[in-house]
Amino acid sequence: MTLIRSLSNQDEFIGFYLLKELEVKQTNGTPPKDYFDIVLSDSSGQLSAKYWDVSATDKETFFPMGLVKIQGTVHTYREKLQVKIMKIRKATAEDGVSLTEFIRAAPIRPVDLVYTIHQAMESITDAEIKKLVAFCVAKVEEKLMHYPAAKTHHHAYYAGLAYHMVRMLEIGDFICKQRPFLNADLLKAGIILHDIAKPEEMVAQMGIVSDYSVQGKLLGHIAMASSWITEAAIQCGIDLQSERVLALQHLVLSHHNLGEWGSPVQPQTAEAVALHHIDALDAKLQMVEDALDVLPDSESWTPMIRGLENKPVYRAKW
Amino acid sequence: MTLIRSLSNQDEFIGFYLLKELEVKQTNGTPPKDYFDIVLSDSSGQLSAKYWDVSATDKETFFPMGLVKIQGTVHTYREKLQVKIMKIRKATAEDGVSLTEFIRAAPIRPVDLVYTIHQAMESITDAEIKKLVAFCVAKVEEKLMHYPAAKTHHHAYYAGLAYHMVRMLEIGDFICKQRPFLNADLLKAGIILHDIAKPEEMVAQMGIVSDYSVQGKLLGHIAMASSWITEAAIQCGIDLQSERVLALQHLVLSHHNLGEWGSPVQPQTAEAVALHHIDALDAKLQMVEDALDVLPDSESWTPMIRGLENKPVYRAKW
Amino acid sequence: MTLIRSLSNQDEFIGFYLLKELEVKQTNGTPPKDYFDIVLSDSSGQLSAKYWDVSATDKETFFPMGLVKIQGTVHTYREKLQVKIMKIRKATAEDGVSLTEFIRAAPIRPVDLVYTIHQAMESITDAEIKKLVAFCVAKVEEKLMHYPAAKTHHHAYYAGLAYHMVRMLEIGDFICKQRPFLNADLLKAGIILHDIAKPEEMVAQMGIVSDYSVQGKLLGHIAMASSWITEAAIQCGIDLQSERVLALQHLVLSHHNLGEWGSPVQPQTAEAVALHHIDALDAKLQMVEDALDVLPDSESWTPMIRGLENKPVYRAKW
Amino acid sequence: MTLIRSLSNQDEFIGFYLLKELEVKQTNGTPPKDYFDIVLSDSSGQLSAKYWDVSATDKETFFPMGLVKIQGTVHTYREKLQVKIMKIRKATAEDGVSLTEFIRAAPIRPVDLVYTIHQAMESITDAEIKKLVAFCVAKVEEKLMHYPAAKTHHHAYYAGLAYHMVRMLEIGDFICKQRPFLNADLLKAGIILHDIAKPEEMVAQMGIVSDYSVQGKLLGHIAMASSWITEAAIQCGIDLQSERVLALQHLVLSHHNLGEWGSPVQPQTAEAVALHHIDALDAKLQMVEDALDVLPDSESWTPMIRGLENKPVYRAKW
Amino acid sequence: MTLIRSLSNQDEFIGFYLLKELEVKQTNGTPPKDYFDIVLSDSSGQLSAKYWDVSATDKETFFPMGLVKIQGTVHTYREKLQVKIMKIRKATAEDGVSLTEFIRAAPIRPVDLVYTIHQAMESITDAEIKKLVAFCVAKVEEKLMHYPAAKTHHHAYYAGLAYHMVRMLEIGDFICKQRPFLNADLLKAGIILHDIAKPEEMVAQMGIVSDYSVQGKLLGHIAMASSWITEAAIQCGIDLQSERVLALQHLVLSHHNLGEWGSPVQPQTAEAVALHHIDALDAKLQMVEDALDVLPDSESWTPMIRGLENKPVYRAKW
Amino acid sequence: MTLIRSLSNQDEFIGFYLLKELEVKQTNGTPPKDYFDIVLSDSSGQLSAKYWDVSATDKETFFPMGLVKIQGTVHTYREKLQVKIMKIRKATAEDGVSLTEFIRAAPIRPVDLVYTIHQAMESITDAEIKKLVAFCVAKVEEKLMHYPAAKTHHHAYYAGLAYHMVRMLEIGDFICKQRPFLNADLLKAGIILHDIAKPEEMVAQMGIVSDYSVQGKLLGHIAMASSWITEAAIQCGIDLQSERVLALQHLVLSHHNLGEWGSPVQPQTAEAVALHHIDALDAKLQMVEDALDVLPDSESWTPMIRGLENKPVYRAKW
16 A cells, blocks of 8 residues: 555555545536645645545435545646545445554554653652643643644644643753753643643644634633642642742743743743753754655755744755 | 922022932041942932941931931032932931931822722622632732832832823823723723732832842742732632633733833733733823922923833923 | 625525626536626625526626615525525616615715814814825825725725714814824824825725725825825925924824834824824724624624634624 | 944954044032033944043043044943943044044035936026926035935935936936836926925034924925925915916825825825835835945844844845 | 736736746546646746646656746736636747746856956956955856846846845945955955855856755755855965965855854954945845836735745836 | 852952953043943952042053952942942952962863863864864864853853863763764864854954954854864865864854754754754853852842843742
């Protein structure tokens, strides 16, 4: 079965794919005819596709996020590859394919990621900080198993958010050993909490963000997480004026570093400075790694990456 | 008694003033002598002053924020007026002067301002919004009687914050009549809440801000007020996810309009757009009015005003 | 008759509409066939449309800005609604429809708006200021009856400019009462003059701007209005160096506040500061009100609004 | 006689200088004593100076912009050279010194500069353009003989404005020969008019700008010159809507290139593009030449130059 | 034969053109048919074109950058002109047309441009500077005969780079005569070297840039030219620390003036300041001249020009 | 002996200090008297000081960067602490103090830092990369033992540059293990080379930068290091066009990330992205650690730190 990233112009192919998007449209002919405007995807990437001869049955058979078997050809349209679908049918139990094979996912099992996050949380020595973190994590416990970290920016796939947290926790551990003046409890808490409200900020399914929630648009995940800490303190009976509550809220509020990037205050504690830069280091490197992962072997340059000053990345030939 | 704004070069004068700042310093002579480096103020402005012949008794007699009677002369030092103090004594009960005469204050009595704010709050028809607003106002009830709205930017004087609120409420009333599609409850609530955390963000005495609090620096009044609304909802038993809580938090979070001005989200409801522009209109006009108020009659240009693109304001002669 | 804003995918409809734009194009077929590429509009919005079977007669019958009766169906093309026209004929006298019903217009009659502007002008107490304002208004007297205030930004409809002026005059009156130190004559004059050259900056018909004039592009309405004041002073025999001429030109030149927004100088009089912020308050709130006005009842979010930091506006459900 | 730029720490000297600034101040001693706070200047630069033993006669003898003979010593105060004046007397007729020797001036005689400008004006072939230019030049005819082009930025000396014009006219001639598609009449007119209102924007004496005029602050030289062209057209009976008036106003309005540099419109004719870049080329090179001119022979680096991105300029040693 | 810039909607025409781009695509029909998606060009401009009836032979006959004879018609597609090709054949020897007639080129013969550059190089009096320049020129000697100066920005045609250099050398000569304090050797060297690495930064054929090289993307022409000077010094036995090497590298590194425009250092020598502004003057005026050159006689406004603040240029009618 | 950071107002003290700066100045008295304007420093910080009674011998005895024994008192001058020196003598051999005790230095011995850098260099597996790195390191071998990484920004002390490299190498090792797709050879090389030219960009003694070199100002350390790689390739016989040379030059050129921060190109390889963010993480955390290190125990806030968006850092009390 051909992976989407290996398809090239003029290819003919048969295989299983995910109908990531599907819309019924009409041609300009007289009389107009229905056709499907489709986005196919698998774990290696995605491609737009057209299915021109749509029957009434087809319109009741195929829906977005369904698995299908397709026979098609690849051609170039407006300088991009496009699939012309010849045959299409729904995947059945006998085909032995499952949805999760067709979506992009973190390279570590979600259950392991969430376990690691819990372990980090348990290793926090300060009882109050641990309680505050646990309260917030509990709010999104289930979504941590599959939510992406962003719509397109970075870690935009199944369990991408948990994966981002785990990687940052590893870097955080290392930096705390290298610079013992840092408070490891606070840095761990900051890493776990900084994006904790993202699952409520975005609407996602199978690791794919379809939209932002009303709360996400009107408050943003930064202010949401800050309010969750207020809520946590009240529910856990911790003084709202305590230095711990203050330190955690500052970590969350300042982690985007600048006002124009969404932080109402700038990092002003050692751990807040560390948190921002560990976040940047992990997110940027993941963007690079993800872009190179789906780069066809024959290519040297990825597409432009918005988070990297809109520059492409070069893969050396040696 | 000569007001500070009427003093000019070479003047000799006697009068009562406030020792707004006072520090003991030493001259470079051998042996070095103690002197007082002073900032005098009254309701019309302030001026730096020196008192060169400081006795041991003087050092135990005079302290900042005390009222004194002074005989002095005015001269020019580095292009600014400065007072040389000839005689100084503490004001006594017999002098019949009181501290509040010597500080700059809103032109309406604090008790009337706070009464007006309470009336506006009472006029909110939605019971939940009214409760949320009342909870937050109660937190700073007493400080509303005297807190300024900012350190230097605008309304930087006794009861300046309450005065700013009251003026905005008047404009808000007018705009809601002009444009009935606006929700008057929300706009009133937004006006009362938008700067409600400023008394906890800043440390002030007699309308003069000496510093920002730790909370003020690490969280900022915007995030603080947003958290107060969370706290209010929990204490009043209002659903944290309700549209009302969301709308109020959005008003507070977005009222600085842009990320670089401290708002993590931009105004995205009609009332949030109105709130930001009413705030700007009132604050900017107050800066102008305050600067013209203390401008000597002989002058046409105020000093540069930071909040007005760092431009001075011209007063026409006709 | 179905309003354009109520049309949705798959609808079939019959009704009268305005041919806001119409172009004859050719299909790619062999031989190529002519078709009409059309923008339909009514008072509720606009929609693109295609008419595929164009006869020689059709090409001599239908022209832009004409009223037509249409039978059509709605479908989705590239994620936007598009009309396929089945039948089309010109509206006739018997149909009893008139052009002005089909364009978006200010909610107050133009004649009333212009009357209000004249009243405000008459209420200016300073004789010279009144003359200068009257001279400039006379230049665009007729166009004030129908010109929009902008191409797309705000008040972009029939008599939008006069409507913007009238609303600003109302706010100006209120603010002058609230802050008596403001010169009401100057503020009125500034409100009337600030956009007075827009009808010469833009080319508009029926409230729809099709282009900017050569003068508009090379000078801009700000410099144009400033020159009109010079012209007015010369024609009215008022000294070009007088403080009144200076004050009015400053109001006009500074009303966009910043150089990057087109003002060569920044506001430096009390009235200029007031003018800019009243202009901003009215324009921004009108953008919001206009966007909500055409928002389908089923929707909660308007499209992104360029003048509001490119953000959409949310309409609460309660 | 020692030039100011050759004075160094510990020097003792006697010579004639200009009292560019003089203020009477008082020491902190008891009783306080009067002293003069002075800025001395000659054609090579300027230096601050103190004269400590001021008599009553002295205060009636010495005033700013007077020529004096001085005996003094040079020392370092806060890392800058400063003169301690030992003896001072007014220059007399017998001394044979004249004010113009002591100020910085363009390297060409004002009368020759103005003659060249008139010649350029006469060489304009289009009668209307010539009339418009002549009208504006006539307004500042006399001031062109001595006005600087700016307060500090560039050509900040006697006749600096006329010198800047003449140099630009030379470059303009060359570029018009190199690129015949440019309209030489318009480019000449643009060069003569672009800064023509500067003598009314600034208040200057002997090539030294002491302040901006009220008109200069509230309108700026760009809008002022644009209005002068309006005035010129009316007085010369030229249609205000003519392409020539439009072209000249566009040249003036756009010559700062960007809104943030004060131009309400950007260059949109060939001549306007040429004008801006010829202006920049001449102004920037003059800043460099002027800075190197007053650089002591022993130094390699000039002070930072604001108009050159705040960078100093290096003079190579070979 | 009709030049491309004279073609208008509905024209039928026959003539020779260059196949600047050609791609084989497929229609959406069943079965899909091949067609050519083409960009035609000649010395006057370019136009997109479609050839719908492509045979197997055609696909082996026509390739990009080939000359063809075409019979076609012009129509409008999405508001742009497009050609429908009726007949197409390859140009033959008998047709007597040559490739260079069909591309846009500098108005002076390449051989003359390169000769002028060599003369300028020979006129450098300092032996070391001359050697350094000669070494770098030798690296791109052949490409100077035909390389453009940029992809689209300015001088984007055959021998555009050499033409840009020659024009700048003319301006440089003039400015050095006007301001003798400038070092003419350095300015000449700077003009020749500033863009000398562009032929290695870009991949171009017939004056048309198809892409940037890997070196061009990862290092940029500025750092490349700086390294060439290092290489030149080593190969010519000139001390790498010498003031001459330093001066030339500074000229190259600083010529874009600002960091955000690609210069790691800002101009800090007189010649570097001159170089930047001569470069800007020549490049901007060439953009204007090129845009006006291809503007149809009936039009007054060019398209928007990116290098001119994204503004169009107006051509007056008189 | 009292450390400078422990001195407070009114203290009297005796101890050994470094004369970091010393200048002879004159008082305004008649006759003027010489005095020393001094900056004292030790490993804990620095303080300005005055010595009023300077004898002729003193002027030949005391020079900058000498060790002295001082008896003095501390007072406040213009809100800053200042020392009045009562007695001063040079330190002698018997005093048993050495210069290095009085300067701020990296917490690891220089010899160990340089050894670690050499080890990292040796561990590079690619022979060509190793040679290129070794050539560049050899150029500054000796200065690596003591040069700071910057004038004031970060690691501004003895051996600060080597310390910065070693810390970054540690982080680089960790990240390469965490993300094996990174080329460890390139990342090591990039870390060693990115600031390698700083010792030639700045003039420093005892870890204190007094100025930038002419090369440093005209080329900057980024372009200098890039040229060194060119030189290294030529001297080592490595093809200048090779991918390795290209990769190293790209790492150096892009490591400041943005044009406005001095990088002529942006990171476009995985290792370049990693290098920039590791550099930022280490530099910012070091700024924080250094600022907290010298913060008096009684204080909670450091001064504003320019590299941290000009914000101070807060030290929690728990």
